[in-house]
Amino acid sequence: MSGKGKGWGICAGIVALSGVLTAQQGTAPALPQADRELSRAIFKQLIEINSQDSNGSVTAAATAMRERLLGAGFPAEDLVLAGPNDRKQNLVAKYRGTGSGLKPILIICHLDVVEARREDWTTNPYEFVEKDGYFYGRGTQDIKEEDADLVTNFIRLKREGWKPKRDIVIALTADEEGGQSNGVDWLLKNRPELMTADFVLNPDAGGVELRQGKPAQMGVEATEKLYADFRLTTANRGGHSSQPRPDNAIYELMHALEKLEAQPFPMELNAVTRAELEATEKVADPARAALIRGVLATPPDMQAVAKFSKDPGDSAVLRTTCVATMLKGGHAPNALPAMAQANVNCRILPGYSQEEIRQKLIALFADPELKIEYVTDSGSAMAMGSERKSAPPPPVREDVFGPLRQVVGEMWPGMPVVPSMSVGASDSIYTMAAGIPSYGVSGIGVDFDDDRAHGKDERLRVESFYSGVEFYYLYLKALTKP
Numbered sequence: 001m002s003g004k005g006k007g008w009g010i011c012a013g014i015v016a017l018s019g020v021l022t023a024q025q026g027t028a029p030a031l032p033q034a035d036r037e038l039s040r041a042i043f044k045q046l047i048e049i050n051s052q053d054s055n056g057s058v059t060a061a062a063t064a065m066r067e068r069l070l071g072a073g074f075p076a077e078d079l080v081l082a083g084p085n086d087r088k089q090n091l092v093a094k095y096r097g098t099g100s101g102l103k104p105i106l107i108i109c110h111l112d113v114v115e116a117r118r119e120d121w122t123t124n125p126y127e128f129v130e131k132d133g134y135f136y137g138r139g140t141q142d143i144k145e146e147d148a149d150l151v152t153n154f155i156r157l158k159r160e161g162w163k164p165k166r167d168i169v170i171a172l173t174a175d176e177e178g179g180q181s182n183g184v185d186w187l188l189k190n191r192p193e194l195m196t197a198d199f200v201l202n203p204d205a206g207g208v209e210l211r212q213g214k215p216a217q218m219g220v221e222a223t224e225k226l227y228a229d230f231r232l233t234t235a236n237r238g239g240h241s242s243q244p245r246p247d248n249a250i251y252e253l254m255h256a257l258e259k260l261e262a263q264p265f266p267m268e269l270n271a272v273t274r275a276e277l278e279a280t281e282k283v284a285d286p287a288r289a290a291l292i293r294g295v296l297a298t299p300p301d302m303q304a305v306a307k308f309s310k311d312p313g314d315s316a317v318l319r320t321t322c323v324a325t326m327l328k329g330g331h332a333p334n335a336l337p338a339m340a341q342a343n344v345n346c347r348i349l350p351g352y353s354q355e356e357i358r359q360k361l362i363a364l365f366a367d368p369e370l371k372i373e374y375v376t377d378s379g380s381a382m383a384m385g386s387e388r389k390s391a392p393p394p395p396v397r398e399d400v401f402g403p404l405r406q407v408v409g410e411m412w413p414g415m416p417v418v419p420s421m422s423v424g425a426s427d428s429i430y431t432m433a434a435g436i437p438s439y440g441v442s443g444i445g446v447d448f449d450d451d452r453a454h455g456k457d458e459r460l461r462v463e464s465f466y467s468g469v470e471f472y473y474l475y476l477k478a479l480t481k482p
Helices: 008-015 033-047 059-069 144-160 183-190 249-262 271-282 286-296 302-307 312-318 354-365 400-409 428-433 463-479
Strands: 079-082 090-095 105-110 127-132 133-135 168-173 200-203 207-211 216-225 226-235 319-327 341-347 371-375 415-423 446-447 459-461
Touching: 033 059, 033 144, 033 463, 059 079, 059 090, 059 144, 059 168, 079 200, 090 144, 105 144, 105 183, 105 428, 133 463, 144 168, 144 463, 168 183, 183 428, 207 463, 216 271, 216 400, 216 428, 226 249, 226 354, 249 319, 249 341, 249 354, 271 286, 271 312, 271 415, 286 302, 302 446, 341 354, 354 371, 371 446, 400 415, 400 463, 446 459, 446 463
Parallel strands: 105 168, 105 200, 207 446, 216 415
Antiparallel strands: 079 090, 090 168, 127 133, 133 459, 207 216, 226 341, 226 371, 319 341
16 A cells, blocks of 8 residues: 555654653642633634534624624734635734744634534524533534634733733634635635744644543644545436336445445554554553554454444544445436435545545446546546645644643643544644644543534533633643743
């Protein structure tokens, strides 16, 4: 397999990251009541602004956050709205430092959300509901909680008169989840002066993993998968439904998708995922730890791999994943379908390109009549995918991880910090491609078995939100203290 093992020389420090970053003992601080109320109000405001691509407005959310920051005393010239159209304006907000000459810290966080339909949810996805110890609403996990976190802490630091040693910039952006106007990409291309940075923090990756509601480990994203959509199309002459034929376009498409379900991509570890599993094994319960040791063995224990892979989240760490996400076919209830299509969404391990995976799908389906096209971000179908691959992980910088050790030790004494590979994809792909080291860091905890991002009844533990807000407050101060 081409790409296997490439690009990981930079990862020498990451392999030992969990040992380097074991948190020291400390006393966990609590978010003050006034800031709990402020962060909750901002979170509620954001959740109740529809910012999905089809009929929402990122601009409305960006403008609302700009008004919050204006009211806190930030000058208008440091709160820039910029974007390609009226619905996709991004907010870039600058907290000015002491003029030390250091490049800014840039924090990227998207304002858009995945599409949500009221009829699919128990609650209204665009109503902020607190019940049973959770906040419900579209974006509570992905990722308006972090937008609220960052805006709250800008206001809090401004109120205290904090003087950071360098500028801190937050970019609250459009179309990470879909649409044709990705905000980070647009800003880097059209307003690069707003995105100048020494390094990037991305709260949309990494974070605290909860087990039965208790913090178990903090993942810091060291690398991520590559996103790709492929369009599968079958076509034939159709016909009268009273005369079924085996070349029914929908049947042919179903047979292809059955092959995809039955033959997942093979297991493959890289330096980051191996280090992630090694660190996780140390804090896992005995049964899970035994499975992880089997996965890490040389050669791997394939029975352990199979059992470990039964959990979709664990399986995604081990391999490239591809799954059908949308289906379309037929033109009349009384006619054989002349055409059927499926969108297959793939999350590709580092080291492989979109075109390599398209070729693997062609080999898997082994059907010359099945058309497999790459779908661009704008929705156009292309005969071939790109040769782009995920960027290698950034260096382990002490000015990033030293403050992280300190804050994790204060908030969660003894909790390990673990290198991780995001099994999804994030806007770090754009900042890394621009040559800016990018790190996935978040202090908000999500239960391992309750990941509802992109799903129905998305929710977040109330206390996890408040802990995450306090984390970024302490982390920003630790990063920028004079």
